[in-house]
Amino acid sequence: MGKIGKMKLRFPFIFLLIIFLAIGFLGITLPAQAQNVGFEASVDRKSVTLGDAIQLSLTVYGNQQASALKLPEIDGFQSRYLGPSTSVSIINGKHSSSVSHRYLLFPQKIGTFQIPALQIELGGKTYSSNPIAIDVVESNEQVKSDDQSSTAPSANVQDKVFLTMQANKNSVYLNEKIDISVKLFVSQVALRDISFPEINTEGFVAEQIAQPSQSKELKDGAYYDTVEFYLTLYPVREGGLSVGPAKVDANILYKKQRQRGSFFDEFGMMDDGFFGDLFGSYEKYPITFQADPLKINVKPLPQPVPNNFSSAVGQFNFTVTASPKKVNVGDPITVRMDLSGNGNLKNVKMPVFSENDEFKVYDPQIKEEEGSKILEQVLIPKKENITHIPAIQFTYFDVNAGVYQTLTRGPFEISVSPAKEQQPLNVIALPNTPMATETKDQLGRDIVFIKDSPGKFTPIGKALYKNIFFLAVVILYTIVIVLFFVFYKRKERVRTDLVYAKRLKAPAKARKGLKKIYQLIHEGKEKQFYDGLFEFLKEYLHYKLAVSEGSVTAHEIQDSLLKKGVSELLSKKISAAFAECEAIRYGALSSDKTKMQESCQALKEIVDALERLNL
C-alpha cells in the first residue's frame, strides 16, 4: 500500500484521538484567553465548468459567533448561502475554534473571474480576505466521457496535483547546511503509491530523505492535502550549482466506466466511493510530477583558513567535561566532548589530546548521534604534581557572522595524589556458615540490599491450582485417559470374547428383525409372519444367549435361560411364543391380524425384558 493509503487508514484513529482530547480538555481549555481572530476565503477548486458550481468558504477563526456575510455582487457568478459549519480543534494543547460560512457560486459565463477581497467586521476591527481567481471553462468533458469508456487524467490534473521544491537559502558557503523541502500538493484527486522524490544532487552531499509529513494547506485560495519531504544537503563544490529537478512517481486513481446491468449497479452500490474502491471500479494510472530545479550559489570559505580549522560550517555548541577531578597517579580521567549544531557533523574533525610527558593518552572513542557528535578520551596522569588538563580548542566557520570562530574550553583543574598502595582485600564470610555467625554478630549484622529487578507482577492471590485453564487441562486429560480405557477394554473384549461380541450385536439384530416382521403384519401374510417371527426369535436368542443356532428350540433354550438367571415367567413366555409359532406354522391353529399384532407385542416384551436383564 502506498504512503497515502497508509495514512488514510490511520485517519479514523487520529480523528478519534482528537475527539477524545477535545472531550478531555474542553473544560480546561475553553475559558482560555482571547484567541487570534482571523478571516480567510477559500474555494474547493479553481476551475469550474459551466453548469457546475464551486463552493466558497468564508472562515472566521477565533470567533464562532461571527454571522454570515452578505456576499457582494461577484462578476460572472450567482451565489447562494448554504449555511455555517463550526469546528473546534486542539493542537498541542492550543485550542482553536472557527466558523465557516459556505456559499455556492454558479458560473454564468466562460472566462476568468475574480472573487474580490471580502471584508468582515469583528469586534470593531475589519478583516479582509485574499481575492481568488476562478477559471470558468466550457463543459466539453461531459461530451467526451460519453463516447470514451474511460477518461485518462488529462492536462487539468496539473491544477489539482503539483510538486514544488524550495530551499531555505540560495546562497551558501561551502559545506553549509541547506534544507530542501519537496512538497506535493493534492486536491480532489486520489493518489496512491507515492514514491520518495528523486532529486539530482550533483555537487552536494545529501542525507537520506526523512519520512514525509502530511498536512493541509491553503494555496491560492484552495485547500490542498500536502505531502512534504525534507532533505538536507551540504555543498562540496564552489560556484553556481543546481538542485533538481525533483521527480515523484505516483499512481492516480480515476473512475473506470462501469459495465451496465451489473448486480451492484442495480442497487446503486457502485456509486459509493468505498464500494467502488473495494470492487475495483477505479483504475490506476501512473503519473510523474516534476519540480523545477533550484539555483544555489556556493561561496568559497574566506581565506586565510586557520590552522586548526575543524572543517565545521554552521553554528555549533561545544562542551567539554573531565571526570573524576581527584585521582591518583595512574588512575584514568575521562574527557568528554559534546559537539552539537546545524552543520555537516560527519566531516568535522574533533580536537584530541596528544601524548605528552604529563599524560598518557588513549585513542578517543567517537560516536555520532542525531545532531551531535560525542568524543570520549581517557587520560592517565603520569606525575603527581599536575594541576590541570590543558585547554582544548575547536574552530569552525560561523555562517551567520561570516567569520571563523574558535571555542576554547578548559583548562580543567584536577588534583593528582601519589599512587596508593593496593588495599588488602576484605574477606567477607558467607552468612549461614555456622563458624562465621558468631563473629559476624559482633561485627554487626544487617539485611541484604533490595532487589533491583521486579520479577513478574501477578494479580494478588493468583495460584496455579486456582487457574481455570490449568484445572480444565487436568480434567480434560482425565477424561481422555478414562475414555481411552473404556474404548480399549471394549474393543479388547469384542476381539477376545465371542459371546460378548455376539451379545453386543443382539439389540441391533432385534431392531432390524422387528421392523421386518411389522411389515409382514401390514401385508397380512400370516404364514410368512409366523415364519419370520420364529426365525427372528431363534436368531435373537442365538446372539443374546450365545448358544449354537441349532440348539435354539423351545425345549433346549429353557435350561440356558434359567442358568443365566432369567425369571421363570419370562422363560415361560418365550416357550409360549415358540409354541404359538410352531402351531400356526404347521397349521394347527389359524390366525388373523389382531392375533398377529398380539404375538408381535409379546415378542417385543420378551426382547425388552431380555435387554433389560443385561446378561
Place this chain on the structure above:
Amino acid sequence: MKKLKHSAVFIFAFIIISNVGIAAAQDHSILSKFYQANFAYKEKDYQRAVESYEEILSQGFESPSLYYNLANSYFKLKDLGKTVLNYERARCFIPRDGDLRSNYQYALSLVQGRVVQIKRTLAARIWKNVCEDFTTSEMTLFLFFLYVVAGLLWALGVLFKINQKILISVTVVIFITFFIGISLLTQKIFIESKTSIILKEASAKFEPREDATTHYTLYPGAKVFVVKKDSDWLKVRRQDGKMGWITLGSLEYIQPK
C-alpha cells in the same frame, strides 16, 4: 465442526491476548512505581519507599521482589511485624532465594519471645524440606507432571502389553508419591491460609474476653496459626502448641485477603 474448532481456538487466543494486553498495560505504570520506590529506598527515604510499594499492592499486583523490598523497607523503619510478614509473603514465591533466607532469619532472630525448636521430628523435616522450600505452584506443577506420566505410562503399558507386574508396581509407586504430594500440598495450602504474623504486641488470653487471664505475650513478628474466630477474637496457636485468644487487629494473614 471445523468452524466450531476454529472459533474456539480464536476465542481462546483472544482471551489470552486480551489478558496479556491488560497485564502489559498495567505492568508499565506498576514498573515505574516499583523503580520509584527502589530509588526512594536507595535515597534512604524508607517511608516513601514503603508507600510506593504498598501502592502497587493496593492496585492488586504482587511480585516476590516487591515483597522482599517492602520487607527491607519496613526493616529499616524498625517495623518488625510487617518485615516478617512481607518476608513470609516473598517466601511463598522464592523460598530458596539466598538473600531472602538470610534476611528472613536475621529478622526472625530479632523477634522477641521466639520459640526455638531444637529437635525436629521426621514430619517436621519433610515439611521443611518439601513444603517450605517449594512454592505451591511448583508442587502443583510437579504433581500434575506425575499425574500425566502415570496416565501415559498406564495407557502405553496397556497398549504395548508391558509386563503387568512392572506396570502395576511403577504405577503404585507413582500414585503413592502422588497422594503424599497431594496431601502435603493441600496441607500446605490450608496452613498457609491460616498462618499469620503478629503486628502489634498482643496478650494471648485464656478466654476471648478483655479481663481474662493472660497466658503469654506475642511480640511483633511472631508467627501464629489461627485456629478459629469468635467475633472480634481469634484463637491462635503458637509454634510450641500453646493456645490463646488475641484480638482481631493485632495480626495479619500471610495470604493477603
